[in-house]
Amino acid sequence: MSTIQEAIQKRILVLDGAMGTMLQRYNFSEEDFRGEQFKDFPHSLKGNNDLLSLTQPQAIKDVHAAYYEAGADIVETNTFSGTTIGMADYHLEDYVYELNYQSAKIAREVADEFTSKNPDKPRFVAGSIGPTNRTASMSPDVNDPGYRAVTFDDLRIAYKQQVEALLDGGVDLLLVETIFDTLNAKAALFAIEEVKDERHIDIPIMVSGTITDASGRTLSGQTVEAFLISVSHIPLLSVGFNCALGADLLKPYLQTLSHNTSFNISAHPNAGLPNAFGEYDETPEQMQAQIRSYLEDNLVNIIGGCCGTTPEHIKLIADIAKEYKPRVSTAVM
Numbered sequence: 001m002s003t004i005q006e007a008i009q010k011r012i013l014v015l016d017g018a019m020g021t022m023l024q025r026y027n028f029s030e031e032d033f034r035g036e037q038f039k040d041f042p043h044s045l046k047g048n049n050d051l052l053s054l055t056q057p058q059a060i061k062d063v064h065a066a067y068y069e070a071g072a073d074i075v076e077t078n079t080f081s082g083t084t085i086g087m088a089d090y091h092l093e094d095y096v097y098e099l100n101y102q103s104a105k106i107a108r109e110v111a112d113e114f115t116s117k118n119p120d121k122p123r124f125v126a127g128s129i130g131p132t133n134r135t136a137s138m139s140p141d142v143n144d145p146g147y148r149a150v151t152f153d154d155l156r157i158a159y160k161q162q163v164e165a166l167l168d169g170g171v172d173l174l175l176v177e178t179i180f181d182t183l184n185a186k187a188a189l190f191a192i193e194e195v196k197d198e199r200h201i202d203i204p205i206m207v208s209g210t211i212t213d214a215s216g217r218t219l220s221g222q223t224v225e226a227f228l229i230s231v232s233h234i235p236l237l238s239v240g241f242n243c244a245l246g247a248d249l250l251k252p253y254l255q256t257l258s259h260n261t262s263f264n265i266s267a268h269p270n271a272g273l274p275n276a277f278g279e280y281d282e283t284p285e286q287m288q289a290q291i292r293s294y295l296e297d298n299l300v301n302i303i304g305g306c307c308g309t310t311p312e313h314i315k316l317i318a319d320i321a322k323e324y325k326p327r328v329s330t331a332v333m
Helices: 004-010 019-024 030-034 049-055 057-070 084-090 093-117 152-169 182-199 224-231 247-260 284-296 311-321
Strands: 074-076 124-129 173-179 205-209 238-246 264-270
Touching: 019 049, 019 057, 030 049, 049 057, 049 084, 049 093, 057 074, 057 093, 057 311, 074 093, 074 173, 084 093, 084 152, 093 124, 093 152, 124 152, 152 182, 173 182, 173 238, 182 205, 182 224, 205 264, 224 247, 238 247, 247 264, 247 284, 284 311
Parallel strands: 074 124, 124 173, 173 205, 205 238, 238 264
Antiparallel strands: none
16 A cells, blocks of 8 residues: 555645534534543533544544545544643543544544545545644743743643554554644654654654734744744654635745745645634635645645535545646755
8 A cells, every 4th residue: 555655746635624613513412522431520521522532433433434535635533632731621631542542543444444445545544633722932921921831841741642642543644733833843743753763663744833814923923934944853744834814815825835845735724714603604616716726836735624624625625636736846945
């Protein structure tokens, strides 16, 4: 079976769309989130989507299958908040290993089913590693600029546990995504390198930052170029951007990235910007037209969707991705 490094040279790879958007359709109740395993848990669990890998595994399986069916080459595990730091809000720190392991196993199972049906289009699983809900670069307290809610070491330890579980569950690559603070990402990358050394393995890594607004910077204040420099010390499968912006607004930042790196480039934008109700209105057709301009300008090697995107969006993106060759770097490094 071909590896992701081989596949990415032959074609533009398609990443899946939003997990949360799809899970909202189920309208799960507190009881559904709890399932049998957490029936008597003393704290509220509604809204913890990562937990559904344990309590509603069939729903997670169906979402992965819908994205593969739509043409995705890569699906992300349902582990965006799967660290002890992220799970502390729900008092579920003790279940972090199990959450990540089972999420990876579910995605792996679905990927293998699709690959065996069509070995010419191998399907891959990316272990999703989110940014956590704390920032190592900035103080959450305006009266105490030196205060930090989390340390580099806290993050490194939390990420290491997540990475080990994802690898044990069978992921093909790791995706450090939605990076709003590069120091958090560096802790994740440090943890990944530690695990690679200890296990004597190599695993492809995708890194995806978030430009938060029209300033063209991450939340912790880095420009595209600064973000790129701060993660380029590690050999990456790809570097890119996701979330926060729709495809049209994200394009200039991808262009800057493309001019400055020889790494593969990924993008998974939102379906436009959220409306007053926090919902995303951009149709699959609108998004397809915007993504086409990425492909015409030779900007990406991996393309998918973030908030608000569905299998319908991914299907139309996958349809046009076939028409174009993957980006070949012209960057001067």
